[in-house]
Amino acid sequence: MRLDKLLAHSGLGTRKEVKKLMKTKIVKVNGEVVTDPKVHVEPDQDQVSVGGEPLDYQEFVYFMMNKPQGVISATEDLMHETVLDLLEMQDSLQEPHPVGRLDIDTEGLLILTNDGKLTHRLLSPKKHVDKLYYAKVEGVVTEADVDAFKEGVTLDDDYHTLPADLEIVSIDEERQLSEIRLTIREGKFHQVKRMMQSVGKEVVYLKRLSMGPLELDDKLELGTYRELTKEEIRQLKEA
Ligand code: URA
Numbered sequence: 001m002r003l004d005k006l007l008a009h010s011g012l013g014t015r016k017e018v019k020k021l022m023k024t025k026i027v028k029v030n031g032e033v034v035t036d037p038k039v040h041v042e043p044d045q046d047q048v049s050v051g052g053e054p055l056d057y058q059e060f061v062y063f064m065m066n067k068p069q070g071v072i073s074a075t076e077d078l079m080h081e082t083v084l085d086l087l088e089m090q091d092s093l094q095e096p097h098p099v100g101r102l103d104i105d106t107e108g109l110l111i112l113t114n115d116g117k118l119t120h121r122l123l124s125p126k127k128h129v130d131k132l133y134y135a136k137v138e139g140v141v142t143e144a145d146v147d148a149f150k151e152g153v154t155l156d157d158d159y160h161t162l163p164a165d166l167e168i169v170s171i172d173e174e175r176q177l178s179e180i181r182l183t184i185r186e187g188k189f190h191q192v193k194r195m196m197q198s199v200g201k202e203v204v205y206l207k208r209l210s211m212g213p214l215e216l217d218d219k220l221e222l223g224t225y226r227e228l229t230k231e232e233i234r235q236l237k238e239a
Contacts, residue, residue: 003029003048004037009093010057012050026051060115061094062233063087065225066216067110067208073098083110086223099123099211100187108133108208109216111236112225118237122212128162128185129239132210133192134169139201141168141178153198155188161195162186181209212239 007018007027018037025033028049029041041048048055065083067073072080075097083098099111099119113119122129149166162185169179178201184191193203209216213235220226228236 001041001043002037003027003034003039003041006041006043006048006055006057007050010055011090011093021050058094060118061091061096061113062115062118062228062236063091063096063112063225064214064217064220064228064232065110065112066220066222067102067107068222069105069107071223072104073101073110080104083112086225087112091225102208103190103193103206106206106208107222108206109211109214110208111211111214111228122236122239123187125186127239129212130183130185130210131187131208132181132183134207134209135180135182135192135196135203136205137178137180137196137201138204139176139178140171140173141166141180141199141201143168145199145201148199149182149195153195155191155194155198159188161188161191164195177204212236214239 004015004018004022007021008015012018012021021027022035022037025035027034029039030047043057043059065086067083070080071086072082074082075084076082084092094114096112096114099113100123102108102110111122121127146166146168149164152161152163154160164185165183167181169181171178182192182195192206196203214232217226
């Protein structure tokens, strides 16, 4: 990686600011002053210091966000705010991206990282990583629906889903409303909403609670995020 990029990604300023900083001869690589921003370094092997302090650089960043409604889980959008707009400047330096998508009106757990390998593993259709959702649904969910979901259901495009675990949390017969928890092992477009539609029910509120071993931290307010712990990262990598 170019030294100016490494320094910029470590939060020392823009590329331009970093170049200026280097001219003051306070940046050293393996003990030698370096003023050329184009010099290449190996972040894992080379010792980079600024003003005598070793550089705190992490190649990969991992965050969990409690995504609010009204925000798009993409890296850019012309009309709406994206989840990246919710990140502090410092946390967007290494260009994390959302792992998979939640609909604009879905809340809950979203992982953001620049670790492409982990993203690929978590989203790979072959890996069948569990995703747990909580939903409020119009209509009365029945044991027959639970049984149907165990076999997988057929969506509006004739796709037959993998078996899914549907759990009835509460039923309000009077208001014709149900609360459910649903675990799915794939990630088709609008999958939870379309699965409920296949049994004649409409999702009116949807929140993701977990992805593989990672559970949404209930201390995270909507629209906020935190770094994953080392243990959480380890568990996700093993998922
Ligand atoms: N299923 C949906 O229908 N929407 C989501 O956002 C996630 C899963």
